[in-house]
Amino acid sequence: MKKYLLSFIVMSLLCVPAQAKDSCSTVLCMAGMLQGSGVASGCRRFVQNYFDIILFNSHGGISLNKTFKARGRFLGQCTSAGNWPDMINSKYGRQLGF
Numbered sequence: 001m002k003k004y005l006l007s008f009i010v011m012s013l014l015c016v017p018a019q020a021k022d023s024c025s026t027v028l029c030m031a032g033m034l035q036g037s038g039v040a041s042g043c044r045r046f047v048q049n050y051f052d053i054i055l056f057n058s059h060g061g062i063s064l065n066k067t068f069k070a071r072g073r074f075l076g077q078c079t080s081a082g083n084w085p086d087m088i089n090s091k092y093g094r095q096l097g098f
Contacts (some may be wrong), residue, residue, distance in 0.1 A: 021049045024078035030088045039098065050074065051097055068093035 015088055018042035029043030030050060046072050053074055075085035092098070 027078045027081040064094045
C-alpha cells in the first residue's frame with residue numbers, strides 16, 4: 001500500500017497542468033500586431049500559441065494550407081471577435097513565425 005501511495009505522490013508532483021489556449025486573448029494581442037503595435041507586453045505567449053499551430057502534409061513537410069485553416073479555426077473559437085480572426089489569419093496564417 002505504501003508503494004502505491006508513494007507512486008501516486010511522485011506522479012502528482014511530476015504532472016504539469018495543461019493550459020488551455022485562449023483564442024480571444026490571442027485575437028486581442030494579434031489585433032495589436034495587425035495595427036502595427038508589435039507584440040505588446042504580456043502577449044508573447046498568446047501570439048506564440050497561434051504560431052505554434054503547424055500542420056504537416058502526408059510526406060512530412062509543412063502544409064501551409066492546412067496550417068492556415070487550423071489557425072483560422074483556432075481564432076474562430078473567439079465568437080465575440082467580429083472580423084478580426086479573418087483579418088489576422090489573412091495576414092499571418094501562412095507565416096511560420098513572427
